Amino acid sequence: MSRNAEVADRLEEFADLLEARDVAYKPRAYRRAAENVLDYPGAIEELAADGPEAVKRIEGVGDAIAAKVVEYVETGSIEELAELREELPVEMEALTRVEGVGPKTVGTLYEALGIRTLDDLAAAAEAGEIREVSGFGEKTEQNILANIAFAREAAERELLGEGRPHGERVRSYLADHPAVEAVDLAGSIRRWKPTIGDVDVLVGSTDGAAVVEAFTDWPAADSVIEAGEQKASVRAAGVRVDLRVVVPDEFGAALQYFTGSKDHNVTLRNRAIERDLKMNEYGVFDVSGVEDPDADQRAGEWVAGETEAGMYGALDLPSIPPELREDWGEVEAAAAGDLPDPVAADAVRGDLHVHTDWSDGRTTLEEMVAGAAAFGHDYVAVTDHATGPGMVGGVGLDDDRLREQLPEVRAADDDADIRVFAGVEANIGADGSVSVADDLLADLDLVVASPHAALDGDGTDRLVTAAEHPEVDILGHPTGRYLNQRAGLDVDVERLARAAADHGTALEVNANPARLDLDGRAVKTAVEAGATVAVNTDAHSPGRYDLVRYGVHTARRGWAEQSDVLNTRDADGVERFVS
Numbered sequence: 001m002s003r004n005a006e007v008a009d010r011l012e013e014f015a016d017l018l019e020a021r022d023v024a025y026k027p028r029a030y031r032r033a034a035e036n037v038l039d040y041p042g043a044i045e046e047l048a049a050d051g052p053e054a055v056k057r058i059e060g061v062g063d064a065i066a067a068k069v070v071e072y073v074e075t076g077s078i079e080e081l082a083e084l085r086e087e088l089p090v091e092m093e094a095l096t097r098v099e100g101v102g103p104k105t106v107g108t109l110y111e112a113l114g115i116r117t118l119d120d121l122a123a124a125a126e127a128g129e130i131r132e133v134s135g136f137g138e139k140t141e142q143n144i145l146a147n148i149a150f151a152r153e154a155a156e157r158e159l160l161g162e163g164r165p166h167g168e169r170v171r172s173y174l175a176d177h178p179a180v181e182a183v184d185l186a187g188s189i190r191r192w193k194p195t196i197g198d199v200d201v202l203v204g205s206t207d208g209a210a211v212v213e214a215f216t217d218w219p220a221a222d223s224v225i226e227a228g229e230q231k232a233s234v235r236a237a238g239v240r241v242d243l244r245v246v247v248p249d250e251f252g253a254a255l256q257y258f259t260g261s262k263d264h265n266v267t268l269r270n271r272a273i274e275r276d277l278k279m280n281e282y283g284v285f286d287v288s289g290v291e292d293p294d295a296d297q298r299a300g301e302w303v304a305g306e307t308e309a310g311m312y313g314a315l316d317l318p319s320i321p322p323e324l325r326e327d328w329g330e331v332e333a334a335a336a337g338d339l340p341d342p343v344a345a346d347a348v349r350g351d352l353h354v355h356t357d358w359s360d361g362r363t364t365l366e367e368m369v370a371g372a373a374a375f376g377h378d379y380v381a382v383t384d385h386a387t388g389p390g391m392v393g394g395v396g397l398d399d400d401r402l403r404e405q406l407p408e409v410r411a412a413d414d415d416a417d418i419r420v421f422a423g424v425e426a427n428i429g430a431d432g433s434v435s436v437a438d439d440l441l442a443d444l445d446l447v448v449a450s451p452h453a454a455l456d457g458d459g460t461d462r463l464v465t466a467a468e469h470p471e472v473d474i475l476g477h478p479t480g481r482y483l484n485q486r487a488g489l490d491v492d493v494e495r496l497a498r499a500a501a502d503h504g505t506a507l508e509v510n511a512n513p514a515r516l517d518l519d520g521r522a523v524k525t526a527v528e529a530g531a532t533v534a535v536n537t538d539a540h541s542p543g544r545y546d547l548v549r550y551g552v553h554t555a556r557r558g559w560a561e562q563s564d565v566l567n568t569r570d571a572d573g574v575e576r577f578v579s
């Protein structure tokens, strides 16, 4: 984790603990500061080295917070935070993962019932103790019981967006080591699964001891979980990182094996057996005529193992992209020559869902447009929030404000070298209605409509209704899920996709790593049903345009090809689709 992210985490923790104690205003200030520190493009430790005045250059950071940032960078801890933790010794992160349980609830339940952990919470709910606490009722208690399993599962898995940067850092760190001949990520992180159990790293080397030593010395590693001759595990910023070292001749075999998924590998192994071959983490071996092929892992005649492509080739298959290895029919498709040509990582040409400080974005319209241009996009759609269900605290713009914004967007388009589409992110009501007047929607270039409230139960009818709205161009984050926090709407994706295709509405793959919505499975169903998808970041600051890669790899997991993705088209192509 960068120091910026670390400091931001501490400030968030401050906010949680203050909120739990019902302190007014301060929690908001800490959260705002945390976000700005996270977004700050430079290294926070360099600012801190110049003292609190320098840290105050970050927006939203005043004297008190600046002093704490300096204290943290200098000493590795913050005294006041340690005191707050001592007063409220709870597993805040785990507890607040239960939907409907915020820091304030955690504070109250600790005071009333001494609840510190998820287990405590479950036990109290089952015993009917929570409904007795003032301000809580039977409904809250049932809600907690219903959501605790989801929270438990979430506690064990990390977001891809959190793990991936660590994985990439450890990969380049190891790549620089002289004993390392080959290195790659494996496991779910290489398949770009939305959440990961751990980060798997594979190295090809003849000197396992040297590689293990370098790995356990990795500066980002907080602790060493275990270290052997050929493998080791460390923890870095709360994420487990697993290293395996194999000889370079077997690197391809190991990479194939440890990338998984398990089900994909089972299907491949069965195909190998049909061909009198044996496939494992050491290679592919011809075992025809071998009496006991299982006597030795390397029994039989060596066929492949040095490269991953060779492993697939030995089974008469083309290489299958890691994102597709979920046993969703990819082996059969590969055998039949029907593998898709998944959309390339750099194929997206513009972002069709971004926010500015007109709503809850963090920078101006001009900065968001300049950011899109600097990122290399050909176009961007400004889609600030409209008022409506789910928009609290005056975040959304009413129709008058949207009318005021329109000429500003037109002016930004005139000034910029890239195309700027005037849009909105409207809210989809529980009945499928769209929260902006039709004549205004018609005057805008592009309309994203997204569900932001009532995010449980079946959402198919509601989403189909919105997709059929003549002015709606894109359904934003269709299920409304928040990874590890909220499961979102149940959706019959096939039905939705057919309606979307019939009405020329695209379905979003929201690239925010906390969403990845639609997910890969849904994308696969959607494109098979003929729908078009749009990969958007939903960026609230220019620093977030680069999150698009999480969306593209999610689209690849869903077998989407370039022609399935709206914003791989040029600006005119997008304009034709939305008009």
Ligand code: DGT
Pocket (backbone or CB within 6 Å): 186, 187, 188, 189, 193, 195, 196, 197, 198, 200, 257, 258, 259, 260, 261, 262, 265, 266
């Ligand atoms: P995760 O970490 O839970 O997100 O999921 P994976 O897929 O990364 O699983 P992990 O880390 O347990 O193991 C990495 C890969 O190694 C996995 O995708 C397939 C392979 N693998 C691990 N254990 C087994 C096993 O018992 N049988 C088979 N066939 N493959 C395994």
Ligand code: CA
Pocket (backbone or CB within 6 Å): 186, 187, 188, 189, 196, 197, 198, 199, 200
């Ligand atoms: Ca893994």
Ligand code: CA
Pocket (backbone or CB within 6 Å): 187, 198, 199, 200, 242
């Ligand atoms: Ca692992």
Ligand code: ZN
Pocket (backbone or CB within 6 Å): 353, 355, 425, 476, 538
């Ligand atoms: Zn948005």
